[in-house]
Amino acid sequence: MGVEGGGRMKTPWMEMTVRDFQTALASSSPTPGGGTAAAIALGQASALVVMVCDLTIGKEKWQDGWAIAENAMMLSVKIMRRAGELADEDSDAFDEVMSSFKLPKGTDEEVSIRRTAIRSATLTATEKPFETAELALSLLKILPELATKGNANAVSDVGVAGLLASAACKGALFNVDINLGSLPEDYALEIRKNAPLIQEESRVLSRQVMDAVRDKL
Numbered sequence: 001m002g003v004e005g006g007g008r009m010k011t012p013w014m015e016m017t018v019r020d021f022q023t024a025l026a027s028s029s030p031t032p033g034g035g036t037a038a039a040i041a042l043g044q045a046s047a048l049v050v051m052v053c054d055l056t057i058g059k060e061k062w063q064d065g066w067a068i069a070e071n072a073m074m075l076s077v078k079i080m081r082r083a084g085e086l087a088d089e090d091s092d093a094f095d096e097v098m099s100s101f102k103l104p105k106g107t108d109e110e111v112s113i114r115r116t117a118i119r120s121a122t123l124t125a126t127e128k129p130f131e132t133a134e135l136a137l138s139l140l141k142i143l144p145e146l147a148t149k150g151n152a153n154a155v156s157d158v159g160v161a162g163l164l165a166s167a168a169c170k171g172a173l174f175n176v177d178i179n180l181g182s183l184p185e186d187y188a189l190e191i192r193k194n195a196p197l198i199q200e201e202s203r204v205l206s207r208q209v210m211d212a213v214r215d216k217l
Contacts, residue, residue: 013040013091014084030098031091035129038171039090042136043083045164048157049076049139055151065149072142079135083168086132090175093125123187126179129172130191133198136169140205147212155216162209169202 013021013032021040025032053073056062062069100117104110140162147158176195180188 012084013087014043031094032087033091033094033175034171035090035094035125035132035175036087038129038136038168038175039083039087039132041164041171042132042139042168043080043087045136045161045168046076046080046083046139048161048164049073049143049146050080052146052150052154052157052161055154056146056149059151062149062151065146065151068142068145068149072146075138075142079139082135083132086128086135090125090128090132093121093128096121097125119183119187122179122182126176126183126188126191129175129179130195132172133169133176133195133202136165136172137198137202137205139165140169140202140209143209144205144212147209147216152216155213159210159213162206162213166202166206166209169198173199 013024013036016024021032025037049072053069053076056065056069057073058066097118100114100121103114103117105114143158143162143165147155147162150158173195176191180192180195185192
């Protein structure tokens, strides 16, 4: 849970009504922004997957899909919980970036302290959406098989989950890229290396999900 100006505790985004969250998203405040929206989209995607799994497991007609549904259920429940946390952590991280820019810079020492604070906060603000992208990719990986073997009556829901997970992944990577641009090149080396790989793999998987869904419609 973050703290807004004046010391007032900020309501976690997941505890807001949909209307209140959308109002906050539409406001001129920098947070919540795209990173938080991506995490929320990931949570919605994983929730849909949980629903499809629940409609598959234990139904004799879809017995071939029980194994993938059980695996998908375990993964999706974890992602759904973490995505809610990331929604808050992402916006809190960016609030910290904004706060670090307000630090004094009247002396050389203050300039150094401010620079270090900005870089540290920006690194955290890069790591949060990168985790969102990683989790979205892991969700996308299970969806083609779930679309093929899961309850066919809910295959359109797998499609929507795929679209949301793809948006979460690619949207989170936009936030990764913009933050990396503010960091020295020797920062976040693993993220710099892996982000393009996640981007490409998510593109391929997104197409596989859509093809698998259309084949079952």
